[in-house]
Amino acid sequence: MRTSLTLSASIIALLLVQGCNQQAEPQSEPAPAVEPAIVVVEAPEAEDVKADIQSQKGIVMLEGTVRFFDLEGGFWGILTDDGQQILPSNLAKEYQKDGLRLSFSTTEVTDMMTIQQWGILSTLSNIEVIGQVESKGGNPLI
Known part of the structure; x- marks a missing residue:
């Protein structure tokens, strides 16, 4: 009996020592409560949204004059009001x-x-005739 008592006491002592040797995990502090922020956002105008979507797709609205150029076999081009040349x-x-x-x-x-x-x-779409100007008769120096 003495042997079993000694054995039991040794096991209990070993468990106590083992339990004290384990490092306690640091307890994380609870996250502070976040208050919801109120943000005021102005809604863009419908035209601005449409223009933004078109610019993201690479679509550009232009106005210009159709011209026939008698170069390299002849071709139709458009001279835009802002000076671009559209083929x-x-x-x-x-x-x-x-x-x-x-x-x-x-x-x-x-x-x-x-x-x-x-x-x-370029590829054209949404084409509308807005007028007519004097023909230059195929002058390549337009």
Whole structure:
């Protein structure tokens, strides 16, 4: 019996020593309560949103004059009001009139090449006729 008592006391002492040797994990402090912030945001105008979406897609609204250029076999181009040269890849026959004024949306074509070394190759959409100016008769120096 003395043996079992000694053995039991040894096991209890070992467990107590082992329990005291374990390092206590630091208790994390509770996170402070976050108060909700009130943010006032102005809603953009519908036109601004539409313009922003179009610019993200690479769509640009322009106005310009259709011109026929008698260079490299001849081609139709558009001189915009801000001085850009647009080489349309899809200008319909009904708009192929020298001096025709157009309002249109354009998207630059970057994965195609042409023999015309003039302007920015673009695809047109939302084309509207806004007027007519004097024809220059194919003058390449327009």
